[in-house]
Amino acid sequence: MPSTYTILWRLLRGQRLRYAFALGCLAFAILLAYAVPLVGGVTLDHALGGKPAVASSPLLAAILRLLGGADFLRAHLWLAPVAMVALSALAGGFNYLKGWQVSLASDGIARRLKNELYEHINHLPARHLDRVDTGDLVQRCTSDVETTRQFLAVQVTEIGQAVILAATALPLLLALDAPMTLVSFSLVGPLVAYGYVYFRRVRHAFKAVDEAEGALTGVIQENLTGIRVVRAFARQEHEIARFAGPNAAFRDRNLRLLRLMSWYWSISDFVALSQLGLVLLVGARSIAHGTLSVGVLFTFLAYLGIMLWPVRQMGRILTELGKTTVAVGRIHEILSVPREPEPPDNPFLTAAPLGGALTVRDLRFGHAADRHALDGISFEVRPGETLAILGPSGAGKSTLMHLLLRLYDYEQGSIRLDGRELSSLPRAWVRRQLGVVLQEPFLFARTLRDNLRLGRGDAPDHEIEEAARAACIHDTITSFPDGYGTLIGERGITLSGGQRQRVALARAILKRPPILLLDDALSAVDGETEALILDALRQRRGQATTLVIAHRLSTLAHADRVIVLDHGRVIQSGTHAELSVQEGLYRRLWEIQTSVQTDLQRELRAT
């Protein structure tokens, strides 16, 4: 992995000029802010008789000239406050520009990063996505991006500010009085070093608080999700007692961190105030000995006041860098996963509509855990034909669907669509030819109409309703107060499993794909409704080649042909008529169907 700094530098791409501009504004703002006490100092010394030092500093003399000379200034004393306010306002203007530009840059980078992550995740291979933890991935795309943005917005300017403050104060103060400058900076170095060492050392206390908070939230979550169990055993008292531990631990760890903080802030306050006191007393001595003027001392004290706060923050900022390093690394990890490969050479023209012929030959495929999910299967589906696939769980049915959708890439064997090898076709094109409904379909948190339209954005309303009718969901939808405009998901209504399946089916029907894949897609729909849906599909038959994974005999019977899959192989295949007379799983299932009545009679007679 490239270093954090390399990645951060690359992130700045396109915004570097803006950052340079912002830092320039910051420098101007600081210079102007420094000029304010200078005006005060000059006025004090030259206009008001603060006994200017024997060799009055050339800087103050220059400013005095700018203000029209001592006598003029004394006569027009209002000039000083006007200059101070004007300088302040001008400094404020530059500060505002800086804040605005830094936000444009850092929020712009954050936006680009989020867009990039979003797009990248949508193009990751399904095999990779099978393994990821959604929560962790979301965390990286949001919190880690936010940490990075914070660094780019806040810490970068804070570091810039501290550096510019010190770098500009140093020559200014040196020009005013060299020995006093030495005194003024004597404790600044130790202050930064103390902060850095300190925050490095208390990191474990921060971590302990985070962990305690995690534990606390964990206990609350466990209790609330298991509240039925708690009540079932009347364990309220026990739970309250159990909660006391983590609750107290969180409090105590916070207090321990706070104790460390109170030491840090009081000691660093002491150092900072000592620095100011040192300057005051040494300065006063110098004034007494006639080597320093009141105005210069005033200026020194004012500068230290401006500088000390950002300097005290440096230690914390430097430790924050560690967090950013971690965040940037975690983001980079996602972006460096290669996307789904596209076939390199692709002369395919999408003009001709697909006929819908599907040929699978000797197809083999295996995951790491399951070497032979598909162990050489072959079958053929003619355009417009309905093929049902039957088999126990783990037989390889869903894997087959994934391969057809090019979610997984097969390495051995062949799948041909209208005679063209699937792996040579663009994924997006292949997926457009297939309509798919899964057993647990995913619906998006938007309106029902928008969900149905996902497959074909330009579908007119009457076609949406037609598709919903075919999937037997139209009546349910119109029973909602908002009809097709009903929002689903957390902020809307919750659909039952069967309703979700039917919405997904309508979505697939609306897409009008040449090939329809139903992966146990009606398992949560009751038998009666299923029959209606199958009827509707039958009426549409001829429009689409259909592959159905199913367990119900009624579904199987509706197919033109049935293949029986087991352990990644086709063990039986044929029409309903053929399989009914063949010894095997299919016939056994039908026998059960008809024999149940007789068995029941026998049972009844026996009792």
Place this chain on the structure above:
Amino acid sequence: MSAPAYQQEDEFHSRLDTGLWWQLFRRALRLKRHLVPLAVAAVLIAVCDASFAHITRWVIDGVVRDGANANFTAYAAAYLAATLTLCVCVWTFIEAAGNISNRLAHDIRRDGFAKLQSLEFAYYDSRPVGWLITRLTGDCDRLARVIAWGLLDIVWGTSYVIMIAASLLWMNWRLALIVLAVVPPLALVSKFYQRRMLLSAREVRRHNSQITAAFNESIQGVRTTKTLVRERENLAEFERLSTNMFDAAVVSARQNAVYFPIVTTLGSLAAGLALWRGGVLALGDGITLGTLVAFINFAGQFFNPINQMAQKLTELQGAQAAGERVMGLLATEPAIQDSPAVRARIAEANSTAPSDPAHAFDGGDANIHTIEFRDVTFAYASGPVVLDHFNLVVRAGETIALVGPSGGGKSTLVSLVCRFYEPTSGQILINGVDYRERALGWLQARLGIVLQTPHLFKGTVRENIRYGRLAATDAEVEQAARLVNAHEFIMQLENGYETPVGEGGNRLSAGQRQLVSFARALIADPQLFIMDEATSSIDTETEQLIQRGLETIFAGRISFVVAHRLSTIRRADRILVIAKGRIEESGTHEELLARRGHYHDLYTSQFRRERQEAALDAV
């Protein structure tokens, strides 16, 4: 469709609800041990802060007047004393405010958690777990923080402003009045911008949560996106969201960027005024140079306390919604709890008789002999009627199977028996007494429940089984496990009974979790045993293990079994077919089959399904 109350964004309260904050403040008052040092430290810091400008004045005037004869030792001593006092006070206030904040959060959280333990399920039905967690974590912390640090800043800020104003007036009241003229606009500007900044920051957070939701959805729905070839459209939609957030963030940043220049310029104005009018005075020997410097210094210091106070007041307003939610939770009265009469009886029974095994702690019968539903009607909140004038009598030792279509009222019936809900009208009688006249704890301590999706707690297998009876010995835990045929699989686990089950039990398979939950229910030796779809989502093998243990479990107890597995149903003494909130059919398995009604149809289709599943599995 308007979102339910719990989903609405925090609104900003322009008026402080003094009653609410007083309530919270009263809780803080209990922490006197920390409250007093907090106040003392806050005032002392204000004094020290102000004293530095005085010391500077004193030093400058001294050296200007006396030159090298000035009393430098006294200066150093005064400065050191102020510095040390300040540092000690800083240490004290961080400690005090931290203690108040964390202890307050701890106490509110403790009370809130305890309250949640007593609230009825109906309360949970309308509030997602995530929402409740935020109340007990983020909201509690935020409230306590706002109170503790707000208190500190308001005491400190007020004292500091008073100190500065008093110093100025004391040094030269005419000049002081000129400088003080800057304070009201400073306060107004601060309050105005603090509020705007809070609102715009909240707007950014709102956009941010939309982005989080979008990421979440896109990751969970990525296969759907791929199969619908929606990558480009989704990205375009997402870019709209991220651009909205970008715009909001820039607006927020600009507001922050404009606030500080305005207030620092106001500060410069005050200092400039002091320099000008003070300078005129100094020229006429009206004030010393040191006083002039002090005036300029003080004039520049108003900004800090006023800014802090404006910020804390704004935060207080911003946290008001959180305060209302948390205090609302604490004030909620459980809808299902012991009536005053029952509580009086419990107190009486405990004070008089030495414990008698035949009597429960509320003075009533210790054992359950009969349960009767008398004309019970029930509806969830304002929803449709789920149980409709329902009647049923069950005697000790009986096993009742409940079958019928989903939504027919089976699970509701069970929840009513457990008194997780109470009838909307009608009565449920236990031993002939309305169960609302008995202690809730008495009934619920006699329950054993196994749900469809068993919930295990983090911890070991042993701890989870023992949850049913906390006093159970190791041998009893193992005996319970043996009775439900869980012992064998437990012994095959890495550490046997000491194996951690993981979060929600996720290190065990669904079937293993269910076996553990059976053992947990059995060890409680319940008088009332409930199985709610307990065998519907587990594999056949586990199901057979459970079947073999059921005989022991059912013996001598009243059992209610919601099930569709035939082997479980057939075991029941009585089968009730429940549909549309009523009993459609009732009788033994044989009687109902012979009737050839609903049960016959249900049974036939289930029989078919189970045999076909078996055939598929057997391949």
